[in-house]
Amino acid sequence: MLVMPENTVVAAADAPIVALDGITKVFPGVKALSEVKLELFPGQVTALVGENGAGKSTVVKVLTGIYQPDGGAIRIDGKAVSLSTAQHASDAGITAIHQETVLFDELSVAENIFIGHAPKSRFGLIDTGAMQREARRLLQSIGAEFDPAVRLRDLGIANKHLVAIARALSIDARVVIMDEPTAALSHKEIAELYDLVEKLKAQGKAILFISHKFDEIFRIADRYTVFRDGQFVGDGLIADVSEDELVQLMVGRAVDHIFPKRDSVPGDTVLQVAGYCHPTEFDEIGFSLRKGEILGFYGLVGAGRSEFMQALFGITRPSRGVAKVDGKVTVIRSPAEAIANGIVYVPEDRGTQGAVTGLPIFQNVTLPSLGQTSRRGFLRIAEEFALAREYTSRLDLRAASLDQNVGNLSGGNQQKVVIAKWLATRPRVIILDEPTKGIDIGSKAAVHAFMSELASQGLSIIMVSSEIPEILGMSDRAIVMREGRMVAELQGDTLTPETLVRHAAGITEG
Amino acid sequence: MIKRFVASREAILLVAILALLVLVASRCPGFVAPANLANVFNDTAPLIILALGQMVVIVTRCIDLSVAANLALTGMVVAMINTVAPGLPVFVILAVALMLGAALGAVNGLLVWKLDIPPIVVTLGTMTIFRGVIFLISDGKWINAHEMSAHFTAFPRMQLLGLPVLSWIAIAMVVLFFVLITRTALGRAFFAVGGNPHAAVYTGIDVGRTQFFAFVLSGALAGITGYLWVARYAVAYVDIAGGFELEVVAACVIGGVSIAGGIGSVGGALLGALFLGVVKNALPVVNISPFWQLAISGSAIIIAVAMNARASRRKGRVILKQAEHLA
Numbered sequence: 097m098l099v100m101p102e103n104t105v106v107a108a109a110d111a112p113i114v115a116l117d118g119i120t121k122v123f124p125g126v127k128a129l130s131e132v133k134l135e136l137f138p139g140q141v142t143a144l145v146g147e148n149g150a151g152k153s154t155v156v157k158v159l160t161g162i163y164q165p166d167g168g169a170i171r172i173d174g175k176a177v178s179l180s181t182a183q184h185a186s187d188a189g190i191t192a193i194h195q196e197t198v199l200f201d202e203l204s205v206a207e208n209i210f211i212g213h214a215p216k217s218r219f220g221l222i223d224t225g226a227m228q229r230e231a232r233r234l235l236q237s238i239g240a241e242f243d244p245a246v247r248l249r250d251l252g253i254a255n256k257h258l259v260a261i262a263r264a265l266s267i268d269a270r271v272v273i274m275d276e277p278t279a280a281l282s283h284k285e286i287a288e289l290y291d292l293v294e295k296l297k298a299q300g301k302a303i304l305f306i307s308h309k310f311d312e313i314f315r316i317a318d319r320y321t322v323f324r325d326g327q328f329v330g331d332g333l334i335a336d337v338s339e340d341e342l343v344q345l346m347v348g349r350a351v352d353h354i355f356p357k358r359d360s361v362p363g364d365t366v367l368q369v370a371g372y373c374h375p376t377e378f379d380e381i382g383f384s385l386r387k388g389e390i391l392g393f394y395g396l397v398g399a400g401r402s403e404f405m406q407a408l409f410g411i412t413r414p415s416r417g418v419a420k421v422d423g424k425v426t427v428i429r430s431p432a433e434a435i436a437n438g439i440v441y442v443p444e445d446r447g448t449q450g451a452v453t454g455l456p457i458f459q460n461v462t463l464p465s466l467g468q469t470s471r472r473g474f475l476r477i478a479e480e481f482a483l484a485r486e487y488t489s490r491l492d493l494r495a496a497s498l499d500q501n502v503g504n505l506s507g508g509n510q511q512k513v514v515i516a517k518w519l520a521t522r523p524r525v526i527i528l529d530e531p532t533k534g535i536d537i538g539s540k541a542a543v544h545a546f547m548s549e550l551a552s553q554g555l556s557i558i559m560v561s562s563e564i565p566e567i568l569g570m571s572d573r574a575i576v577m578r579e580g581r582m583v584a585e586l587q588g589d590t591l592t593p594e595t596l597v598r599h600a601a602g603i604t605e606g
Numbered sequence: 607m608i609k610r611f612v613a614s615r616e617a618i619l620l621v622a623i624l625a626l627l628v629l630v631a632s633r634c635p636g637f638v639a640p641a642n643l644a645n646v647f648n649d650t651a652p653l654i655i656l657a658l659g660q661m662v663v664i665v666t667r668c669i670d671l672s673v674a675a676n677l678a679l680t681g682m683v684v685a686m687i688n689t690v691a692p693g694l695p696v697f698v699i700l701a702v703a704l705m706l707g708a709a710l711g712a713v714n715g716l717l718v719w720k721l722d723i724p725p726i727v728v729t730l731g732t733m734t735i736f737r738g739v740i741f742l743i744s745d746g747k748w749i750n751a752h753e754m755s756a757h758f759t760a761f762p763r764m765q766l767l768g769l770p771v772l773s774w775i776a777i778a779m780v781v782l783f784f785v786l787i788t789r790t791a792l793g794r795a796f797f798a799v800g801g802n803p804h805a806a807v808y809t810g811i812d813v814g815r816t817q818f819f820a821f822v823l824s825g826a827l828a829g830i831t832g833y834l835w836v837a838r839y840a841v842a843y844v845d846i847a848g849g850f851e852l853e854v855v856a857a858c859v860i861g862g863v864s865i866a867g868g869i870g871s872v873g874g875a876l877l878g879a880l881f882l883g884v885v886k887n888a889l890p891v892v893n894i895s896p897f898w899q900l901a902i903s904g905s906a907i908i909i910a911v912a913m914n915a916r917a918s919r920r921k922g923r924v925i926l927k928q929a930e931h932l933a
Contacts, residue, residue, distance in 0.1 A: 411807060432810035443808055450808070452801040454868045463798055464809045466791040474789045517809070 118168035128154040132328040136302035143317035151326040161185035189270035206231035206244035234262040254285035347593035355569030363387035372417030377403040378580040392571030400580035409441040438524030450514040453503030458484035487516035615862035650883025651776035657857040659824030661875040667867030668725035674850035675736035680832030685842035692755035707829015715821030719814035751840035800867030
């Protein structure tokens with residue numbers, strides 16, 4: 097079901113409020129944006145479309161003054177400007193509403209709206225009366241019907257978004273950036289958000305709408321801009337494009353990264369999962385995994401993939417479901433039990449969830465294997481060093497000494513320590529959550545080569561990834577999740593960029 | 607090894623203690639006579655024992671403010687047992703003190719583990735409750751020396767190879783905790799939990815359970831110290847060791863234990879306690895008012911924390927490849 101916007105706009109009549117012209121942003125080892133173009137018109141919604149890693153968030157950070165571009169020009173009303181701080185961007189009338197709103201839970205709604213620019217009384221104190229009145233007026237203008245005196249924490253996510261939008265209006269924003277605003281909302285709240293977007297349009301705001309969901313892009317956007325791998329690949333009016341064409345623009349790529357070839361001969365079934373359910377996060381997850389197989393899990397952010405993996409690993413409890421390891425029903429109530437059954441989990445956020453940076457390398461590596469390295473309850477340091485040396489050298493870890501604190505290593509080497517830690521437990525199944533997120537292309541290739549080596553040694557791998565090329569290049573099979581459910585299991589000819597995007601985004605028709 | 611020790615916090619603290627001793631010796635040479643130093647050590651022994659337990663608790667990102675109250679309650683209970691059953695041998699008394707202290711510590715640990723209450727709140731509460739319980743069971747009365755049996759009060763003062771038993775117990779605890787911390791999986795878990803609780807979870811370490819054991823250890827040490835304290839001073843009443851918990855925390859902080867968790871050592875806790883013990887005993891000798899002692903202890907805490915903060919300040923991310931080995 098597509099709802100085409102009735103007010104199809106003739107672009108030539110308007111000049112863009114903000115135009116990015118040939119913006120380039122380079123990070124060490126990565127070109128995040130390469131001469132991209134983006135134009136935002138008054139009273140129109142522009143959808144920014146692209147896979148993960150296409151450069152969408154980077155462009156938001158350039159627009160809001162958090163990142164400085166290395167090349168190109170930002171023009172506001174045709175004049176080149178420099179947005180060197182977040183304050184500059186705000187003064188220029190650009191504001192962003194984030195997925196997780198960055199507001200203050202313990203302050204009132206009015207205080208949140210006016211923090212930093214509260215109306216002052218004659219004596220230089222905050223004029224609370226004026227602040228309340230003005231807040232009420234702003235909230236009413238966007239159809240929000242709650243008291244500006246309530247504390248923010250008492251509001252739901254959707255209402256918090258309204259507060260963020262009221263704040264944007266209070267600083268006279270002309271450009272509103274909405275970064276996946278519907279990711280955490282219910283259907284009813286989404287409908288209210290759409291109404292609000294219409295109101296903002298009517299007020300002549302230029303809106304940049306970032307979303308992965310095709311139905312909403314076609315419902316509320318007037319224009320689209322597509323990025324791929326940090327490059328501009330096309331823009332135009334939504335009315336002139338079909339879903340298929342947009343998918344093509346998003347994924348149609350030149351092969352830029354050679355994945356290691358594997359002659360996969362998966363063996364016996366190692367892990368069987370059936371009927372895993374959770375009251376709020378996922379439903380009826382079931383699959384089997386064979387020895388030496390790489391099983392990809394694809395989906396949009398918030399599809400419930402990591403949540404399911406955490407339940408499988410025993411961090412959270414599923415409401416029901418059965419896991420069988422080697423055909424035997426195995427109850428996994430804690431990570432310790434998962435590890436004992438040969439299942440390990442390398443989390444996505446390795447910085448906060450992976451390594452203990454205050455401990456030396458060898459102690460990090462042996463942390464889950466202390467039973468192996470101790471005798472009669474006492475640790476034997478020499479054996480710990482031997483174990484750590486064996487696995488870190490397999491990963492080609494470069495460090496002055498295994499006694500060095502992990503905190504002093506680079507990100508890539510920290511990751512090697514985390515992986516060495518898990519390999520040292522001699523697992524059967526390893527769950528890798530976004531294994532190459534945020535690392536440069538060279539390290540990505542090394543991680544991929546290593547993954548296929550592990551699989552050919554008989555380790556079974558579950559790879560959660562939001563990057564289509566990685567899913568295509570590495571997986572023997574891929575499961576697509578959407579809104580907490582398995583929606584497709586793809587293999588061979590059916591495993592294509594188009595099928596992945598269609599199932600993940602919920603595009604039903606052929 | 608040696609090079610690294612020289613640069614460590616422990617070494618700096620050791621130098622500070624030695625400097626303090628030299629300074630005092632220049633005014634009063636008698637202070638550094640071996641017999642007097644042994645006295646100072648013996649006087650500091652309770653602080654050392656409690657600091658060991660507190661160190662473990664702080665390393666797991668918790669704090670135990672109830673140690674002094676636990677000490678007082680356990681001390682009162684064993685003193686009352688002694689008045690009822692004067693013939694009970696000392697090892698039974700010690701076992702009772704150890705288990706009662708551990709049980710009180712377990713109460714703290716369970717509240718932190720199972721109910722997820724912040725440790726500072728839990729132990730602030732139990733601190734007050736333990737003191738209240740002492741009042742209830744003792745009716746606010748003192749138990750004095752003449753009510754205690756001779757062997758009960760004599761034990762901590764018994765000489766063994768030139769040192770009182772109290773000192774030997776402190777030394778034994780230091781050795782025991784050194785082995786526990788460096789050579790057991792539980793010791794390693796304390797540091798993992800405090801250093802990065804999220805990573806600890808993924809590693810199969812139960813964070814709450816590990817913190818529970820830290821509280822049990824701290825409580826057990828407080829229990830033993832409770833008996834030793836009451837026997838040494840031959841008196842038990844509601845307010846013994848009042849405020850001592852802060853001195854214990856201070857010893858840990860001066861000894862380089864990070865309040866943010868994950869960092870700490872047995873040597874640090876020992877030296878931190880010794881530093882406070884030397885200050886406390888030396889100042890009266892050189893005719894400095896006891897009020898200065900508070901100021902000096904306070905300054906030492908701030909200096910120690912400032913130095914730790916400097917040492918652990920986040921070094922920027924290493925971006926240049928060739929700089930990695932230098933880091």
